[in-house]
Amino acid sequence: MSLEWLFEIVRARLEHPQPGSYTTELFQAGLPRIAQKVGEESAEVIVAALAQEDQRVIEEVADLTYHVLVLLAARGLSPQQVSDELERRHRRKAAGG
Numbered sequence: 204m205s206l207e208w209l210f211e212i213v214r215a216r217l218e219h220p221q222p223g224s225y226t227t228e229l230f231q232a233g234l235p236r237i238a239q240k241v242g243e244e245s246a247e248v249i250v251a252a253l254a255q256e257d258q259r260v261i262e263e264v265a266d267l268t269y270h271v272l273v274l275l276a277a278r279g280l281s282p283q284q285v286s287d288e289l290e291r292r293h294r295r296k297a298a299g300g
Contacts, residue, residue, distance in 0.1 A: 206268070206272070206282055207282065209268075209269065209272060210272050210275070210276065210281065210282050212226075213226055213269075213272050213273055213276045214276050216230065217230050217276050217277070226273060229270075229273050229277075230273070230276075230277060233277075234274075234277050234278070237270065237273055237274050237277050238274065240270045240273075241267070241270045241271060241274050244263065244266045244267040244270050245267060247263045247266065247267075248260070248263045248264055248267050250263075251263040
């Protein structure tokens with residue numbers, strides 16, 4: 204599964220809410236709740252990285268990635284915009300910036 208595929212599912216939940224969907228519930232709760240979840244998941248990644256096994260790190264990074272995609276969709280942004288920014292930074296650094 205690619206991040207683009209997952210993002211399309213997330214965006215579909217935003218455009219076509221599904222009863223019982225966690226993603227739909229997040230969108231309905233609003234940006235403050237979504238941002239809170241990103242913060243919580245970030246902290247869980249840190250804990251896992253410092254004190255837990257590799258599988259737990261993978262699981263927590265997956266949770267964080269999902270919530271970041273929800274945040275992007277809620278703000279009307281896309282993973283492509285993030286990718287473009289990373290590429291721009293790489294080009295600037297490669298050019299000596």
